[in-house]
Amino acid sequence: MCLGIPGRIVEITDPANHLAKVDVSGVQRTISVRLLEKDMPEPDDWVLVHVGFAMAKIDEEEARLTLAAVAQLGSAYTDEIEAFDSSQII
Amino acid sequence: MRFVDEFRDPAAARALLATIRRLADESGEHHKFMEVCGGHTHTIYRHGIEHLLPESVELVHGPGCPVCVIPMGRVDDAVWLAEQPDVVFTCFGDMMRVPGSRGSLLDAKARGADVRFVYSPLDALKIAVDNPAKQVVFFAIGFETTAPSTAVTLVRARELGVENFSVFCNHVTIVPPIKAILDSPDLRLSGFLGPGHVSTVVGTRPYQFVPKVYGKPLVVAGFEPLDILASVAMLLTQLREGRCEVENQYSRVVAEEGNPAALSLMGQVFALRPHFEWRGLGFISQSALRLHDDFAAFDAEARFDMPGVRVADPKACQCGEVLKGVLKPWECKVFGTACTPETPIGTCMVSPEGACAAYYNFGRMHRDAAQLVGQPAR
Numbered sequence A: 001m002c003l004g005i006p007g008r009i010v011e012i013t014d015p016a017n018h019l020a021k022v023d024v025s026g027v028q029r030t031i032s033v034r035l036l037e038k039d040m041p042e043p044d045d046w047v048l049v050h051v052g053f054a055m056a057k058i059d060e061e062e063a064r065l066t067l068a069a070v071a072q073l074g075s076a077y078t079d080e081i082e083a084f085d086s087s088q089i090i
Numbered sequence B: 001m002r003f004v005d006e007f008r009d010p011a012a013a014r015a016l017l018a019t020i021r022r023l024a025d026e027s028g029e030h031h032k033f034m035e036v037c038g039g040h041t042h043t044i045y046r047h048g049i050e051h052l053l054p055e056s057v058e059l060v061h062g063p064g065c066p067v068c069v070i071p072m073g074r075v076d077d078a079v080w081l082a083e084q085p086d087v088v089f090t091c092f093g094d095m096m097r098v099p100g101s102r103g104s105l106l107d108a109k110a111r112g113a114d115v116r117f118v119y120s121p122l123d124a125l126k127i128a129v130d131n132p133a134k135q136v137v138f139f140a141i142g143f144e145t146t147a148p149s150t151a152v153t154l155v156r157a158r159e160l161g162v163e164n165f166s167v168f169c170n171h172v173t174i175v176p177p178i179k180a181i182l183d184s185p186d187l188r189l190s191g192f193l194g195p196g197h198v199s200t201v202v203g204t205r206p207y208q209f210v211p212k213v214y215g216k217p218l219v220v221a222g223f224e225p226l227d228i229l230a231s232v233a234m235l236l237t238q239l240r241e242g243r244c245e246v247e248n249q250y251s252r253v254v255a256e257e258g259n260p261a262a263l264s265l266m267g268q269v270f271a272l273r274p275h276f277e278w279r280g281l282g283f284i285s286q287s288a289l290r291l292h293d294d295f296a297a298f299d300a301e302a303r304f305d306m307p308g309v310r311v312a313d314p315k316a317c318q319c320g321e322v323l324k325g326v327l328k329p330w331e332c333k334v335f336g337t338a339c340t341p342e343t344p345i346g347t348c349m350v351s352p353e354g355a356c357a358a359y360y361n362f363g364r365m366h367r368d369a370a371q372l373v374g375q376p377a378r
């Protein structure tokens, strides 16, 4: 559960409530960007996603390398994506 | 060197290993470095990193796996909450299988309790909004990585005026257990690999006491194999140069000041508990968070008349020693026999970040391979 997975911001869907649609390995879900309210991400920015929250902005190269490394973790990675996929935040 | 193939840049890995070997030879001493974070433990076993290091450089596991440090009594409380009438009990997937003295939350679910796993505390809040006739409780666990998420969820719950939502708060903080380990006579450490994602929130300053008070270097490390190797090289370099500092190897993600927005939200929503019990480590003062009085209406411990009994950890379980880095997972008497990921006895076998589960899944393979190629197993 401590895994942080890079995701790409698709759209800030609800700026007032700090909600954004993010793409993590092809799965798109809503997350909260409230923890980054002082430095709000924009569409196409990469962020580290943990339990439905953007934790930090990261650059694109870092994101791609981290994704490749995380994907090698096998079941820890697929379980995380599966859990992310189950998320119902709106 | 066969494991180097899996690294993202084998040449860089080889160069780092050569540096590590040179520094270790020059030092001539045996060094034990503790990786505090379970994410690091996972990477280390997954990639067989411990077998690439010279024999005089040993990595020992620390207490930084949030599932692993929850004591049995809190699991029993969770099971009790889950079995109250009209309660929907929500938790992260890993927590479902942690054994309590009356079984796990999964067992409670089998007995008919409404236990649901959620990806995010915001999902738990959504369940509360959708089920106004139910009491929805979220089992909050984790270090400062996860605590801000619970904080935002509670602020949101208050904004929305959700009355049937509460949090069973078990958030812990990273500094007190590091201090407890430094104060314990069991282990002589040369330095620390500092946790990566916790530090995105707290920054690097809270670790200053490690060099200042205890005279040990600490390097905040990323999660990839190369990050671990680079951080080990940085620790050895400090020792070699007679320096003792907090350094940040993971600066591409971790800012020195951490995440001020997250810290201020945590300050609004949580207060420090005077003491909290950790699995295998006993009570540590000011090491955990409860809900601030302003959020008492959302505190499951206030809303429900919880038994809150203290239960001793199972006798066979040596998780405490594993969490302190005193025992390697395979040295526990029940490792791999009575205790496996399918039938865990202790917490360290449940989460993929637990040392026992990580070693069970990957370590043995690498250890056997290392023995085959003639490297001593450690």
Ligand code: SF4
Pocket (backbone or CB within 6 Å): B316, B317, B318, B319, B320, B322, B329, B332, B333, B334, B335, B336, B339, B340, B344, B345, B346, B347, B348, B349, B350, B356
């Ligand atoms: S093998 Fe099981 S009981 Fe032993 S330390 Fe690991 S998790 Fe605990």
